[in-house]
Amino acid sequence: MRLKTLQSSVARHSDAVCAVGWSSSDEMVSCSDDHTFLKWNLVTMEATKVTNLADTTFPTSMSWFPRSLTRGENDVLALTSSDGKLHLITRNGKIEKTVDAHRGAALSAKWSHDGTGLITCGEDGAVKMWSRQAMLRSVLAQFASPIYSAVWDGSASRVLYASEDTCYIKALKTQVSPIKWKAHDGVITCLDWSAASDLIITGGEDGKFKVWDSFGRVLFTSASHETPITSLAFSPDGSLFVIGSFNLLRLCDRAGWSHSVERLDCGSVMAVGWSPDGTQLVAGGSHGHVVHAHLIEKRTSYRNLDITQTKTNLIEVRDMTSEVAREKLDTRDRITKFSVAHDHLVVLTSKQIYIFSSKNWNTPIIVDLKEGNVSLLIQTEKLFVVSDGGSLYSYSYEGRYICEIKVPGTGGSFNESNTALSNDTIVVRDRNDYTKVHLFDPNTGKVQGDGMITHTSDIECVRVSQSGALNARVIAFTDSSTSVYVSLVNSFGTTPRTAKIGALIEQLCFNDLSPMLVGLGDGKVLVWPVPALIFVDRELLQKAVIEKPVNGLGKFPQLINFSDNQVILRRSDGSLVPIALSPFPSALLSYTDASKWDQAIRLCRHIQDDVLWAVLAGTAAQQKNLYAAEIAYGALDEGEKVAFLADARSHPNKDVRAAMLVLLTGKIGDADSMLERTGHIFRAIMLNISTFRWNRALEVAIKHKTHIETVLGYRQKYLDQFGKRENDQKFLDQLSKFEVDWEHIEEMIAQEMQKEQ
Amino acid sequence: MSFRELRNLCEMCRIVGFPRPISIDSFREPNFALVAELLEWIVLRFEPNALISAKCGTEQERVIFIKSAVLLLLQNARIKLNPKKLYMANGLAVQELIAPLKVLSLADRGTTADAHSVSIPVIRTKLATKMQEVRQCAVLASQLPQTGAALSNLLDRELFFRAERSRAVSRSLPPSAAEGALRNATTALAGLAGQIEERLNNVNSDERSLDEKIDRKRREYEQLQKRLAKLQSFRPQYMDEYEKYEAKLKQLYEIYVLKFRNLSYLQLQMVEMERADRQRQAETETNMRQVVEKMRSETANHAPPIDVSELDDEPEAMRPTGGARKIYGNMIGAGLSDEDESDEEAMASDGDEGGLEMNIDRTRGARSENGQERAIGARGKRTMQHVELEDVDDEVDDEVEHKDGDSGDDF
Known part of the structure; x- marks a missing residue:
């Protein structure tokens, strides 16, 4: 990926351009020390003057009101100037309001991402928060030295600012002292905090830029440039950022490594700004140049296809299996996003959607886009979903618009980590309450399965399995304490909705063909061949995990893809690392899916691996193949389970068999109620007795008026063994009514046994 | 600040x-x-x-x-x-x-940075142009007196020209004649203009007609193109049949080629076989001849007694000749009994020989007589020594020699 810059040979402004921005994805504006306010035509790089500012106004920064919230009307931008004033200016250059914000120069203004407030900072060392109408709300901080930059976090609940060489994060809603740390060796000149990826970048006069997480831990430190970093900005989707220095523009991945460096001739880059769709950027230079740049050579690959965007409206597709297969696909408008999966290439331009099939590149299906600004595009086998930040829209590969999925709440954007899609389920994290996840059906737009999953802490990354039918659909997510949980789309009212399967995992990815889940964290890759085993047998899952340590992953690895038996990672230094997994688990899963139990057992016997045996045991128990499960448990040295299964297998009654299988998964309560419901009262009572659930046993016995004696007898025995006396009132009551006679009890048990036979 | x-x-x-x-x-x-x-x-x-x-x-x-x-x-x-x-x-x-x-x-x-490096050459070229200007000035200065002299000369002549001019001006022109001349000139010009205009119109009409012609031709061309395309795309009814036959013909031709090849191969085989046959015959013939000759040479020993018996036609003579031969044999010094046996053998082989000769006759047909003669000839030659030894009549010898010569002629 690199930037293609376009710069007019003669500077249009006569003095330094310190404030730049985008009024829409196709129009940029710039403001300079020569008091002119220009808007630019992107095709010809010609500028027209919008207005002239007052002679005393030297702009220092510009911030547009968040676009996703304006919906066209009252587009307003905040402009700070060196005379300490804060101006609110409309799109056509009319100054709506001017307030005295700071003594000395006001250096930076920034709207919060939800548009509710504005922060400014200035030479007088103050950081001030303002309302939407530029009424002063509070002074957040006061320092002796100037504050050059202050920014909001994504949820508008924290503010980051820097004084001299120290960064401060102040939480607005709670009264705690700000987090502070020394970030650079020189003055910090610029900051940015990505709403989408929750990362911080800082640039200082020591010529370095650094990437931090939101707790102030350093993730990346660049080598020193010779000149100070004068500007930087995160792209709207948080995957890239751009750094401006003297005659230099550097495009970096969010992990810090650089994609490309552009040498310009415009003096120091005083300001940079990304277009709302994240494909273009504008930079203002100290010589009065305004530089327009767009991203090209974006690249992605899928199986044997390699896809590169070579120009703004041209995509090149190469088939690696053949020397000559090379297609050039051009679109009418500027390409903003593209994605390839499941033999379909979906290209989004500023106005249309192009759907190419890999079988026929020549005739794409073209659909007009409902929303101009697409921030997210996810594909599955049968459909794909695009999002403009506000709602999600699903389309079929035939180009048919299926439905709009309305997610409750406002604010917050959908991105690839908090949204996941499969053929029949779309999983979205709640916009405001991060502990909740909503489930929808992308084919109808209605709620799917249980509708919502509520967790105890904030959910970070959500994934959903791609293979299998709806009742086998598994949702996996990580929370803020980096634990991994799984849940079923439709749990049918069973008690544990979610179950924890691992810890210290930051990223997750499901395989595209099988239910295998891969997790990345703590310098290793973990693979769960069947994460849903947790709902079958908790102990089995601990055996059915493949762990693969990977060297040199660095602090910030990314999980790119998991298809077939290959996991692709991106290390912190930007290199892609493919990791090959054993092909046997997926082969085993293909056998068990097709109910080829003999082959599956033969494979396990041949490989002799506990992981495979555990997978087999779990899937066999899940699909109620007791014979295979018995063999697999036997291979795992779990004698008691083998005996239990043999018992269950030989039992003549179907209902009891089902209940015993439920019991195998450890759900005693469910098994108990199943037995009671199907009329096997004695078994239910004995189950409760054997698990020491005395109260429940007595309750069942009293309810059906049988075997009260039996319960009392066993209870007595139990208490005698421990040398205790009965003190439960219920039992005491029953003891007064019944006599414990072991001969009678044994007789009754024998009778029951006979009845069952 | x-x-x-x-x-x-x-x-x-x-x-x-x-x-x-x-x-x-x-x-x-x-x-x-x-x-x-x-x-x-x-x-x-x-x-x-x-x-x-x-x-x-x-x-x-x-x-x-x-x-x-x-x-x-x-x-x-x-x-x-x-x-x-x-x-x-x-x-x-x-x-x-x-x-x-x-x-x-x-x-x-x-x-x-470039501007600094190029500044000296720029100055140098500027200086050169200035020097050029100075030189031009000097040349111009030298031209100045000559021009002045020429000017004064012309001014002298002006007095004469002035008089002439005033005379010409004073001469008045009759207005009517001038008017007539002018009118003539205008009508002539108008005529000329008319002609040109007409021609221009013609040009327009020509152009139009040419355009029309071009259009027509183009239409015709397009029609013809269409017709050509139609004809090209038209598929006559017999085409199916034609293709079917073509395919059949192809098939038949392949069969024909296969058969022809087989035939020529078989012919070749036949020729080779014949040649081999001939060779074998020749070989057997030579073998035969050798065998026959050998026979002859052996039978030549008792040929004279046969001759004698023929000549004498006396059965009793058979025994004395046999005894005489025994004497000859003794004279040579070979064992008696041996001679006898060999004699009998020779007799038997003679009979055999006759059978062989019969065979040859069958194969060779017409040549049989010659062969017999030759065989006899060959035998004759070999028996020469014995003949000399014998004091049998020279007649036989002569006859044999004659036959020998005959057979040589035959070959």
């Missing part, structure tokens, strides 16, 4: 290439060392030979330094700075420093 000035100062220092980075916070507090360093650097830009040093220990040295720097800038760059403000070394000094830096940075921006 303002933020903007500080920022611009930093930026200008970067542009003009000041050797070390300047922080934007450098002048928040008075910083004389930096001001002095900057000032020294600026002065040295304007006057590289200036004797000035930023190393100022005492107050006196600082004052002197500022004064001399301001003076040097005034002399060299006509920039007047306020030494008091400079000495304060804070934001006010920044304002002062910006003035000379601006000059430097504008110069730096206006002329790129």
